[in-house]
Amino acid sequence: xxxxxDIETFEAxxxxxxxxxxxxxxxxxxxxxxxxxxxxxxxxxxxxxGSLSNAIGRGLRGAFDGLVFDGMKLSDALKxxxxxxxxxxxxxxVKPVQGQxxxxxxxxxxxxxxxxxxxxxxASFSQGRVVPxxxxxIVAQATYFPMRGATGLMGEAGPEAILPLxxxxxxxxxxxxxxxxxxxxxxxxxxxxxxxxxxxARSQSQIAxxxxxxxxxxxxxR
Numbered sequence: 001x002x003x004x005x006d007i008e009t010f011e012a013x014x015x016x017x018x019x020x021x022x023x024x025x026x027x028x029x030x031x032x033x034x035x036x037x038x039x040x041x042x043x044x045x046x047x048x049x050g051s052l053s054n055a056i057g058r059g060l061r062g063a064f065d066g067l068v069f070d071g072m073k074l075s076d077a078l079k080x081x082x083x084x085x086x087x088x089x090x091x092x093x094v095k096p097v098q099g100q101x102x103x104x105x106x107x108x109x110x111x112x113x114x115x116x117x118x119x120x121x122x123a124s125f126s127q128g129r130v131v132p133x134x135x136x137x138i139v140a141q142a143t144y145f146p147m148r149g150a151t152g153l154m155g156e157a158g159p160e161a162i163l164p165l166x167x168x169x170x171x172x173x174x175x176x177x178x179x180x181x182x183x184x185x186x187x188x189x190x191x192x193x194x195x196x197x198x199x200x201a202r203s204q205s206q207i208a209x210x211x212x213x214x215x216x217x218x219x220x221x222r
Contacts, residue, residue: 058084133162 062080139155139162146152154160163175194200 136164137162 062084138159140159142156143154144151145154165173165175167173
């Protein structure tokens with residue numbers, strides 16, 4: 001019985017030791033992470049202090065050079081040193097904020113561009129060239145086109161034709177119906193069957209005059 005109790009006590013001590021070692025391991029990991037953050041902070045601090053020291057040193061050097069070599073007044077030299085210190089301190093204080101703001105602005109622009117042009121995973125362009133319509137054409141699908149201060153949409157209700165306009169000899173602007181050459185002659189063939197040949201011969205002049213009037217009217221309405 002005593003040996004069994006000793007074994008149980010030993011196992012309990014082992015479990016307690018494992019728990020303690022686990023807590024110590026977590027504490028060590030947290031401590032290591034804290035040391036890494038402290039090192040990064042100290043690195044940035046040393047860098048900023050170095051930049052600030054260099055800027056102040058340049059300001060002091062310029063003030064003493066002006067005082068010794070250029071005959072600058074002592075008051076002006078002290079003002080120059082004060083301005084240099086103020087500018088260097090301001091630059092050191094603003095630089096981290098400027099970096100963060102630049103990162104936020106860049107991330108925002110990248111997000112907006114990604115939403116407007118979702119090509120992060122690649123895509124294809126169905127029309128990657130300029131299509132001229134100076135000679136006319138047909139738009140078979142809904143297509144956007146730029147306008148002054150707006151965006152136009154054509155082809156949304158079905159195919160639409162684009163027809164070039166031309167100005168005729170009379171100055172009117174409209175759709176050109178021919179190639180711009182001379183008017184094509186109109187030929188009319190008439191076959192007349194009549195038993196009264198002499199009567200038809202006598203009325204030929206009247207028929208010719210009526211046909212001339214009809215042709216003139218058709219020519220004007222083209």
